[in-house]
Amino acid sequence: MPKDTTYYQILGVEVTATNIELKKAYRKQAVRLHPDKNTGDPEASAKFQALNEAYNVLQDEKLRVLYDEVGVEGLKKSANGEQPEDFDMNDFFKMIFGGDSFVEWIGEISILNEMTKSAELMDPEAFPQATEANPDQLAIGNGENISVEHPNTSKNSSVRERHEKLAALQEESRLIADKRVAELSQTLIAKIERYEEALASGTLNKFEANLQTELEELKLESFGLQLIHLIGKTYVAQANATIVALKTFGVSKIITSTKRKTERVKGGFLILKSALDAQRSAEELMNHSALDESNEAELSESERVRQMEAERLLTGKFLATAWASIKFEVSGILNRVTQNILKDKSLSKKQKIARADALLFFGKKMLATERTEEEAEEARIFEEMMTEASKKSSKARGPKKTTT
Numbered sequence: 001m002p003k004d005t006t007y008y009q010i011l012g013v014e015v016t017a018t019n020i021e022l023k024k025a026y027r028k029q030a031v032r033l034h035p036d037k038n039t040g041d042p043e044a045s046a047k048f049q050a051l052n053e054a055y056n057v058l059q060d061e062k063l064r065v066l067y068d069e070v071g072v073e074g075l076k077k078s079a080n081g082e083q084p085e086d087f088d089m090n091d092f093f094k095m096i097f098g099g100d101s102f103v104e105w106i107g108e109i110s111i112l113n114e115m116t117k118s119a120e121l122m123d124p125e126a127f128p129q130a131t132e133a134n135p136d137q138l139a140i141g142n143g144e145n146i147s148v149e150h151p152n153t154s155k156n157s158s159v160r161e162r163h164e165k166l167a168a169l170q171e172e173s174r175l176i177a178d179k180r181v182a183e184l185s186q187t188l189i190a191k192i193e194r195y196e197e198a199l200a201s202g203t204l205n206k207f208e209a210n211l212q213t214e215l216e217e218l219k220l221e222s223f224g225l226q227l228i229h230l231i232g233k234t235y236v237a238q239a240n241a242t243i244v245a246l247k248t249f250g251v252s253k254i255i256t257s258t259k260r261k262t263e264r265v266k267g268g269f270l271i272l273k274s275a276l277d278a279q280r281s282a283e284e285l286m287n288h289s290a291l292d293e294s295n296e297a298e299l300s301e302s303e304r305v306r307q308m309e310a311e312r313l314l315t316g317k318f319l320a321t322a323w324a325s326i327k328f329e330v331s332g333i334l335n336r337v338t339q340n341i342l343k344d345k346s347l348s349k350k351q352k353i354a355r356a357d358a359l360l361f362f363g364k365k366m367l368a369t370e371r372t373e374e375e376a377e378e379a380r381i382f383e384e385m386m387t388e389a390s391k392k393s394s395k396a397r398g399p400k401k402t403t404t
Contacts, residue, residue, distance in 0.1 A: 004071030007054035015068075019059060026055040027095055031222060096319070097223045097326055104187050105231055107180040110173075111322075111329045181333060185340040192341070192358040211362070215369045223323065225371055227330070232366025234331060238338035239359035246349055 001015065002008070008015050011025045029051050031037070038044035057063045057075065067075050094100070094109055198207035219225045341355055 002068035002071075003074070004067070006072050007058055007067065010051055010054040011058065017058075022055065022058055023100070026051070026059075027099060027222070030095065095222065097322070098218075098221050098227050101218055101221055101224070102227055105184075106227065106330050107184050107333060109326060109329065110176060110180075111325050177333065177336075181336045181340065184333065184337045188337060189341055191362070192355055195358045195361060196354065208365070211365060215366065219369055219371055220375060225369065226323070228366045228369050230327060230330060231334060232363040232369075234334040234338060235359040235363030236367065238335065238342060239356040239363060242342045242356040243353060246353060 005015060008017070011017075011022060011029060013021055013025045017025070030048070033044065033048050033051055035044040035048055038047075041047075057067050063075070097109060098106070195204075195207060198204045215228060218228055221227075338359065342352055342359075344352070347355070
């Protein structure tokens with residue numbers, strides 16, 4: 001029995017909890033205790049920090065053993081005790097959007113890391129002599145790029161240096177995306193082969209039950225249901241396109257390709273639109289904060305509530321931008337994966353149709369997956385913040401003008 005059970009109590013787990021149980025408990029508590037969800041609680045940040053501290057210790061095997069022996073105070077005083085690492089924003093970002101549970105379906109979400117690196121390279125302070133000349137490219141996690149225009153550019157060595165580093169980042173992003181696509185293709189082929197074996201051996205019911213169990217767990221992740229539906233939509237669309245193309249000798253490929261490219265362009269515009277909306281809200285919040293600080297007076301209760309609501313709104317808009325970016329990244333990756341396995345030249349027409357049928361099976365099961373109201377209550381906290389922010393943005397813009 002551990003000397004101190006404080007950290008276990010914070011996470012709400014037994015002292016015998018496995019790493020998987022710790023991770024699930026942490027995800028659930030992080031969603032519940034996040035400061036943006038508890039704007040009326042002045043201790044929200046402290047509770048969230050305590051949760052991170054508890055998880056960082058218990059998920060580290062060596063620190064957990066030491067903690068069980070000496071407790072919180074002993075851990076802090078111990079000469080051998082290592083301080084828990086600072087909370088990783090990238091890890092929290094991934095946890096909000098599906099966590100590790102979706103890795104074998106969509107791979108590691110990389111867009112936050114890559115956009116952070118791109119932003120650092122375009123920071124004027126990093127290249128003080130550089131004024132932007134030509135469009136720079138933001139690397140996106142599926143290997144694609146989004147152009148960002150910069151006016152008033154002078155050609156100098158600093159600009160060239162930055163463009164060279166951006167080009168190197170784009171190449172790194174492309175290689176990572178290629179590897180991700182290759183690994184996901186192999187994983188999906190293995191899933192399809194297991195489906196085909198179950199179909200041939202008469203054990204499809206068991207296979208279907210196992211898949212349903214997995215989907216039931218995935219849908220409880222934050223944004224899990226949206227990711228399941230995104231995967232399912234892609235599988236069904238690509239499978240149907242392949243079947244039709246094989247039956248019409250490829251004529252339908254032109255229409256399908258045009259439709260897909262149109263959707264990609266719309267996705268890119270949605271990212272930029274969401275980002276600009278978030279930027280405007282951030283600027284408004286900063287202006288209000290600067291004004292409050294200049295008054296040198298303690299904020300009233302109503303002003304404090306207003307500030308917390310503004311911060312919550314900004315978080316919601318950030319989530320909207322992040323979700324638009326993730327959809328863009330994931331759909332791009334999944335389109336490449338499905339095309340890999342459906343257009344394999346080593347396969348016969350019959351084998352390609354069999355793979356397409358398998359994707360239809362997976363896709364339809366995913367699209368049919370839903371949450372109960374009780375299940376949705378815990379999982380959709382961040383989803384609600386995004387929805388609220390989107391609604392407020394729509395109201396601020398006012399109704400669309402109609403023409404007669």
